[in-house]
Amino acid sequence: MDAARFRPTRQQALGHGLYLGLLAAAAVLATAVVLVLTDSAAPPAWVWPWLAAGPPVLGALGGVLLRPRVRTEIGAEGIRTVTPFGAGVQPWSRVVDVRAERRGARTVVSVYLDSGASVRLQAPYSGGLFAADPQFELKVFALSHLWRSHRFGGVPS
Known part of the structure; x- marks a missing residue:
């Protein structure tokens, strides 16, 4: 039996996942902007909000779900x-x-x-x-x- 067990708080897990998601969103948006500027296959207008909001939401969810596995x-x-x-x-x-x-x-x-x-x-x-x-x-x-x-x-x- 463990004498003590320490895990990140829920708030810390959420913040860490959100941070990683924001980094991923920045990379995805930068790639999409480069595609637009080089006249490559640019994503349709309705995809841009998903590219911006999707990774932070998924990152926050992932941080909370992985919290029990970090200790x-x-x-x-x-x-x-x-x-x-x-x-x-x-x-x-x-x-x-x-x-x-x-x-x-x-x-x-x-x-x-x-x-x-x-x-x-x-x-x-x-x-x-x-x-x-x-x-x-x-x-x-x-x-x-x-x-x-x-x-x-x-x-x-």
Whole structure:
């Protein structure tokens, strides 16, 4: 059984999917504009709203649907990060530090390993607008407490 499990909030999943959808919409619209300017097969007028609105809506829906598949699990074996593309486990014996640090516009949790490498956890994180997590500090505190418990004396009961 996991001691803790962290996932992006619904708002964060929605925002991330919307962001990716907006990027896809920009790429699709740019391609359509290039087709129009080069006198190639331009899309009909009724397609333009779909090209602009479709990818953000699909991205937001995809972000919400993929939310359960993106998480960080803390257990007896160590810290496990799970994404839709795979999973990785960092055993407690290799973890030398757990820190919350600024990366761009977000505050993320990084795990530093004995090899000198660092691993950015998928959750928890906090940032502006859709990326805000009101319980970020509590989650970081719980994560730090679990790491210290494993490092200096086992899991608390």
